[in-house]
Amino acid sequence: MKQLTPMDSHFFYFEAPNQPMMIGSLWLCDQSSAPGGLVRHKEILQYISDRLNTTSFFRRRLEQAPFQLDDPYWLDDENFDLEYHVRHVGLPQPGDWRQLCIFTARTMSRSVDMERAPWEIYIIEGVNNVEGIPPNSFAVLIRFHHAYVDGKASLELTTAMMEETAEHEYGRRDRVEVAERLPTKLEMWARTTPRMMGQTLRSMKAGLTVGRKGLARISHEGIKESG
Structure with a gap:
């Protein structure tokens, strides 16, 4: 059971109705090269299930510390429901x-249910009139909460869901699915109590790190513009 890093905790706490901390990507997919020229939703679900089966990352949800006195922890969701996360x-x-x-804009402007693994995939049918894209195509919108992944990790995860050929081996299982045991209240207090003393210092360090990275990026962009 891993705890949110101080920086990821900031992304979690900065969430607000007018400030959803979401990142994502949009794919445009031509299904004409698929067997029969058609990709069915149940096949997409099976494909995603197969790809996600190689890692527990997509099954992680947040477990709050007692009375939210410390940063949350990541825990495998024993009630993970793929069809909740993949919308058609x-x-x-x-x-x-x-x-x-x-x-896409309306969907990205909403947050996700943080009681579940904080990501969603939308399979968007009816992409029939986009220049350069064959009719009867579909789009795939993948979105994550920023506390879940940063930009680099998001790219790595979305790339990991791709395959180089259309010959997917459906139903393959590369690992045994085992959900983590939910810690008891006593175990959570045992984790939380020692960390309460240093929470302020960790938050200050994380804020300074975010500030330094922001200033470095602004400086870099300024050099690019002046050059």
């Missing part, structure tokens, strides 16, 4: 770029 929707026709962008 359709664009209103003609399914153009504007409609896809509106749907």
Whole structure:
């Protein structure tokens, strides 16, 4: 059971209704090369299940410390439900770029249920009128809470879900699925109590780290513009 890092904790605590701490990516998929020229939703679910089966990362949810006196912990969700996280929707026709962008913007403006693994995948059918994309294509919107992954980790995870060929071995199981045991209240107090003394110092260090990285990025962008 791993605890949120101080920086990831900031992303968790900065969440607000007008400030959803979400990052994501949008894929445009041509299904004409698939067997029969069609990808069914149940096949997508099975494919995602197979890919996620190689790691417990996507099954992690947050477990709060007693009375939220310390930063939360990551714990494997014993009640993980893939179909909750993978949504199937359709664009209103003609399914153009504007409609896809509106749907994406509205979806990214909402947060996720932090009682579950904080990520979602939307399979968006009806992409029929986007320049350069064949009709009857679909889009895939993947979004994570920023406390879950940073930009680099998000790219690595989304890339890990891809395969180089269409010949996927459905139903393959590369690891045994074992959910972590939920710690008892006494065990959580045993973890929380010693850390309470140093919480303020850890928060200050994390804030300084975020500030330094922000200043370094601003400085870098300024040099690029002046050059």
